[in-house]
Amino acid sequence: MSRRLSRRDLLAGLAGASLLPALPRLTFAQGSALPANPDVAIIGAGSAGLSAARTLIAAGKSVVVLEAMNRIGGRAFAESETFGVPFDWGCAWIHSADRNPYFPLAKEWGFTLAQHDDSLDRAYYGSRRLTPKEMGRVKRIYREIIHVNEAAARRRDGAVSSVRPIRTPEEQIAATFMGPMDMAVDFDELAIRDYDDQAELEPNYLVREGFGSVVKRLGDGVPVSLFTPVKRVRYGGPGVVLETDKGDVTARACIVTVSTGVLRAGSIAFDPVLPGWKEQAIADVPMAMLAKIPLLLDGERFGLQPFEDMICEQPSNQDIYFLAFPFDSNLLIGFVGGDFGWELSAAGREIAADFAVGALKRIFGADAGKHIVKSDMTRWGANPWVRGAYSAARPGRTAARRELGRPVANRLFFAGEALAGEFAQTCGGAALSGRATAREVLKVVA
Ligand SMILES: Cc1cc2nc3c(=O)[nH]c(=O)nc-3n(C[C@H](O)[C@H](O)[C@H](O)COP(=O)(O)OP(=O)(O)OC[C@H]3O[C@@H](n4cnc5c(N)ncnc54)[C@H](O)[C@@H]3O)c2cc1C
Incomplete structure (x- = not known):
């Protein structure tokens, strides 16, 4: 999915991707005692947490990462059991590969990469395929919305829908691609400045073994305690104390990398609030x-x-995007986003699969469903340790991303995709955010 067509020159070189140092292998068996007094405690072993940990360890600091789930990677997770081929349940595209730290790492570690630029090869409105001329119009409208939005962003925030009315099928397709399928919110919930702030996603690469496998490899040697939800963080004293069922961890500083959904749900109590x-x-x-x-x-x-x-666009806003057969596999991967994405997630995998197959039947005929061997659906919204896919600022509230990143009491630090500036929402952005926050923490625990 692509958002920016024009900012590459402005942004190039800002986030230079350097290779990470090799680390000794070190893991905690489940149930083993936690190291009680690391310099830094990190909540969450996703992209941001692992990247922060590696940066701190490379600087000679002791670290422990506390992870609620039974695996590392967070929203980066690939496995082969379900479909017989690697499938990324979370992130799949290495976006902005010329500035993404995972791209050189994936190459160095021998992963199989395929460039996949998002030129939207086909579009359907109902059952009708758009002609090449209409496809050209979709792309022109898409670029036009970016330009109009860019101009608006200089003056104000608000909803992108307020700067460009959407009426025709071509306009609807451009808005769907931009809103639900890229930023994961409906077009009328897409914030002008949040959209404008985001870096161009191209060049994009897919990973045959799964992007999740690359992130998992980043965790090699990082001391992670799995199945260890942090319940309370006390930071009123000189350092921080993290309470878990396996005991307390006392550290000089803490990096919180959980999603804004987890923070909002109050699953971690902060003392003081x-x-x-x-x-x-x-x-x-x-x-x-x-x-x-x-x-x-x-x-x-x-x-x-x-x-x-x-x-596949419909007048009803019940739209679906498909990525066909990556790496020549037999997987046809549907994507639904925004409000409809939440609705289908709540409805469950059978209804979601019926919807996806219904779209295929509309286009390819009533027999299309006979070719489906197996189907599934991601369930990030119901995962209590994630609670959604990725962050999007409310219209008018884009500036809040900066506040999200501000430390509290100079010992409670924050990192993660929501704080990744122009790379917000992405796994590479989460890693860059983890690294940048770790550098801030180093100033405190030097
Ligand atoms: C369906 C989907 C598709 C996506 N596609 C792409 C893509 O193609 N490209 C891309 O770059 N990005 C994509 N993303 C976004 C990307 O996956 C995320 O931005 C990134 O993985 C977030 O990393 P993070 O470290 O910020 O957070 P997370 O991965 O959420 O890590 C936080 C960790 O904290 C843990 N945790 C939560 N609560 C607690 C607690 N109380 N105690 C201890 N641990 C806790 C969680 O279990 C989790 O492991 C996609 C996401 C989804 C869901």
């Missing part, structure tokens, strides 16, 4: 929804080529 400005920022940058509906086919291709992109 977080200041009002921080609570407000958390409320202003809630979780948005992008859900995947992977379909395993019996070898049928419906005339689609591997890596082809197709969007």
Whole structure:
């Protein structure tokens, strides 16, 4: 998915991707005692937490990462059991690869990469395929919205829908691609400045073994305690104390990398309570929804080529995007986003699969469903340790992302995709945020 067509020159070189140092292998067996007094305690072993940990360890600091789930990676997670081929349940594209720390790492570690630029190969409105001329119009409208929005962003924040009315099918497709399928919110909930702030996503690469496998490899050697939800963080004294069922961890500073959904739900109690400005920022940058509906086919291709992109738009806003057969696999991966993404997530995998298959039947005929061998759906909204896909600022509230990143009491630090500036929402952005926050923490625990 792509958002910016024009900012590469402005942004190039800002986030220079350097390789990470090798670390000794070190893990904690489940149930083993936690190291009681590390310099820094990190909450969450996702992209941000692992990256922060590696930066601190490389600087000679002792670290422990506390992770609620039974695995590392957070929203980066790939496995092969479900479909017989690697499938990324979370992030899949290495976006902005020329500035993404995972791109050189994936190459160095021998992962199989395929460039996948998002030129939207096909679009359907109802059952009708758009002509090449209409596709050209979609792309022109898309660029036009970016320009109009860029001009508006210089003056104000608000909803992108207020700067460009959407009426025709071509306009609807451009708005769907931009809103639900990229930023994971409906077009009328997309913030002018949040959208404008985001870096161009191209060049994009997909990973045959799964982007999640690359992030997992980043965790090699990082001391993580799995199945260790942090319940309370006390930071009223000289350092921080993190309370878990396995005991307390006392550290000089703490980095919180959990999603804004987790923070908002109050799953971690802070003592003293977080200041009002921080609570407000958390409320202003809630979780948005992008859900995947992977379909395993019996070898049928419906005339689609591997890596082809197709969007199926309907007048009702019940739209779906498909990535076809990455790496020549038999997976046709549907994506639904925004309010409809939340609705289908709540409805469950059978209804979601029926919807995806219904879109295929509309286009390829009533027999299309016969070719589906297996289907599933991602469930990030129901995962209590994530609670959505990724963050999106409310219209008018984009500035809250900066507040989200401000430390509290010079010992409670924050990192994660929501704080990644122009790389917000992305896994590479989360890693950069983790690294940048770790450098801030080093000033305190030097
Ligand atoms: C469906 C989907 C598709 C996506 N596609 C892409 C893509 O193609 N490209 C891309 O770059 N990005 C994509 N993303 C976004 C990307 O996955 C995230 O931005 C990134 O992985 C977030 O990393 P993080 O470290 O900030 O947070 P997380 O990965 O959420 O890590 C936080 C960790 O904290 C843990 N945790 C939560 N509460 C507690 C607690 N109380 N105690 C201890 N641990 C706790 C969680 O279990 C989690 O492991 C996608 C996301 C989704 C859901």
